Amino acid sequence: MKSNIETTGEGSANFSPSALPPFSLSNPGAHVRAVHDEFHGDLLEVSMGPHHPSTHGVFRMVVTLDGERIVKLRPVFGYLHRNHEKIGENTTYLGSMPYTDRLDYLCSMTNNWAYAIAVEKLADLPVPERAEYVRVILAELTRLLNHTCLAGFLMQDCGASGTPLMYAFREREKILDLFESLSGSRMMCNYQRFGGCRVDPPAAWLEGAKRLTDAYGPFLDEFEALLTGNEIIMARTQGVGRLAPALAINAGVTGPMLRACGVAHDLRKVDGYGVYPRFDFRVPLGDHGDVYDRYMIRVLEMRESIKILQQALRDLPAGPIMDPKAKLRGFRPKAGEAYGRIEGPKGEIGFYLISDGGPNPWRYRVRAPSFVNLTILEDMCLGHTVADAVIILGSVDIVLGEVDR
Amino acid sequence: METPEQIRDRLLARFPAAQVTVVTNPGPAAQHSLVLSPADARAIALFLRDDSALQLDQCSNVTGVDWPEKEISEITKTTVPDPAGGPARVVEYKTRRTEPGRLEVVYHLYSIALRHGPVVLRLRTGNRTDQVTLPSLTPIWRACEFQEREVFDLYGVIFEGHPDLRRILMWDAFKDHPMRKDYVEVDDYEWEPTPHDDLLEKAKRHYPAGAAEGLKN
Numbered sequence: 001m002k003s004n005i006e007t008t009g010e011g012s013a014n015f016s017p018s019a020l021p022p023f024s025l026s027n028p029g030a031h032v033r034a035v036h037d038e039f040h041g042d043l044l045e046v047s048m049g050p051h052h053p054s055t056h057g058v059f060r061m062v063v064t065l066d067g068e069r070i071v072k073l074r075p076v077f078g079y080l081h082r083n084h085e086k087i088g089e090n091t092t093y094l095g096s097m098p099y100t101d102r103l104d105y106l107c108s109m110t111n112n113w114a115y116a117i118a119v120e121k122l123a124d125l126p127v128p129e130r131a132e133y134v135r136v137i138l139a140e141l142t143r144l145l146n147h148t149c150l151a152g153f154l155m156q157d158c159g160a161s162g163t164p165l166m167y168a169f170r171e172r173e174k175i176l177d178l179f180e181s182l183s184g185s186r187m188m189c190n191y192q193r194f195g196g197c198r199v200d201p202p203a204a205w206l207e208g209a210k211r212l213t214d215a216y217g218p219f220l221d222e223f224e225a226l227l228t229g230n231e232i233i234m235a236r237t238q239g240v241g242r243l244a245p246a247l248a249i250n251a252g253v254t255g256p257m258l259r260a261c262g263v264a265h266d267l268r269k270v271d272g273y274g275v276y277p278r279f280d281f282r283v284p285l286g287d288h289g290d291v292y293d294r295y296m297i298r299v300l301e302m303r304e305s306i307k308i309l310q311q312a313l314r315d316l317p318a319g320p321i322m323d324p325k326a327k328l329r330g331f332r333p334k335a336g337e338a339y340g341r342i343e344g345p346k347g348e349i350g351f352y353l354i355s356d357g358g359p360n361p362w363r364y365r366v367r368a369p370s371f372v373n374l375t376i377l378e379d380m381c382l383g384h385t386v387a388d389a390v391i392i393l394g395s396v397d398i399v400l401g402e403v404d405r
Numbered sequence: 406m407e408t409p410e411q412i413r414d415r416l417l418a419r420f421p422a423a424q425v426t427v428v429t430n431p432g433p434a435a436q437h438s439l440v441l442s443p444a445d446a447r448a449i450a451l452f453l454r455d456d457s458a459l460q461l462d463q464c465s466n467v468t469g470v471d472w473p474e475k476e477i478s479e480i481t482k483t484t485v486p487d488p489a490g491g492p493a494r495v496v497e498y499k500t501r502r503t504e505p506g507r508l509e510v511v512y513h514l515y516s517i518a519l520r521h522g523p524v525v526l527r528l529r530t531g532n533r534t535d536q537v538t539l540p541s542l543t544p545i546w547r548a549c550e551f552q553e554r555e556v557f558d559l560y561g562v563i564f565e566g567h568p569d570l571r572r573i574l575m576w577d578a579f580k581d582h583p584m585r586k587d588y589v590e591v592d593d594y595e596w597e598p599t600p601h602d603d604l605l606e607k608a609k610r611h612y613p614a615g616a617a618e619g620l621k622n
Contacts, residue, residue, distance in 0.1 A: 252546065348465060
């Protein structure tokens, strides 16, 4: 196939993303591979990572450059691979619960919940109402934590060295303190169980959560005053890494990435799992699908999370935290399979389990959102500079513990 | 959403040559699946994506499952009348049969446009050794690209028509497929030949046969 890039040998002036064939459903990916097929002698191949602060862990991008423009990008990962799924097949159902913390190590509470929901589907376990509310509270706190960190890291990638990230980490630490006082661990919470949660949050903890929720809005105001209207950030992020909605859907992109393209798809609304249908909240949508929209969607989602948290903390019913009939030891679900998914902070996190009636799952599969979201990294980076690739990767919001599993 | 049986009937009407069967999920989740014949899988997948009643535009999850060869022993009971006129006897036969092993690729499809799902597709290989080629669904859903690479990497299913089928999580020089049930871990992943090995071989030649046993490692 003939490449559609004219290389001058001197630089990149001739290349623009609009020179690529448009995305079409009949052959998704053709628009990317059109530039793959021919190697130009005057292109430069650069390996970014795996040890590079902007790659958010041990992630490598093999970038082919024409001048400073990216004409090809291959993500390379697996440096953190420990075959999580095989470990899950060799452990009991409950034994995998602490391992799910290590997937996306920023959001252990939502990982726990996704796994618990899959097992509850597999074995048809009821969950008490109070536990459902506590799960919502913890999931929304996790969303606040994750999105705040992401915004901080993204600004770090833009070159705002330190300050926004430290502001974000200050707030994150408050949420982690709450997690620690409830579960005993800051990040590896191991808190959810099949049919409920491990411990009942005491009244003082709920008070603390309320105080944090009330203080979060003002913090966001302060954070946004620094960042949202910032001229440099707008110049760096607007129009960078645009993603078409049709491609995003076809490539299985989920979470804030998908909503930034303007696709109204939030599993909290679509599946209505847990007690989410009882809360009044809106799903923010982007217009352009660029990095700025992805940042903005996350900020707006945090505002919605605060609304959910206020309602959940207000309506939290009394009652048991664990289903009294739930079995912790000797848990053997009947033969069958189930796919359970929730809206994690990074997108759809799902667990697919096949039971053969034994104490271990026959198949234990993790559908990691940031792994699938990386599929279109190249599409978003083509035609941009290396410095833009850094913030595009930052806006995808990957955690390598989950990508590599 | 239509039930898997209705989807199967519609598919069979549209693709008369294809084989589509419904596999019932005995568990309470009741997510039943459709097994497709590999030859027609891509045409059927395209139909499922573009059909106006289904619009399965999102391929959420792709994964492999390993089903090794299984030996099943069954006891059959037969009543044999006594030719002498006495009471009939019950004779038990024990039969053993082996169920052939296979690899399976499972696709979970959802519709973002119509907000329904999942429709679970399964593709099955002929065996676990030499007939492990299945059609890739990446030309239909880009979401399969990395996930099919992962299934290739960890299970050894070869996806025909995949644009870039390479290992994704294991390193390129790795040989086996670690998610298979009969995978045996190597003793030392980081072993590589050193000059020391040659030296040991040379040293062994100085000893009479049999005396070098202790020098093995």
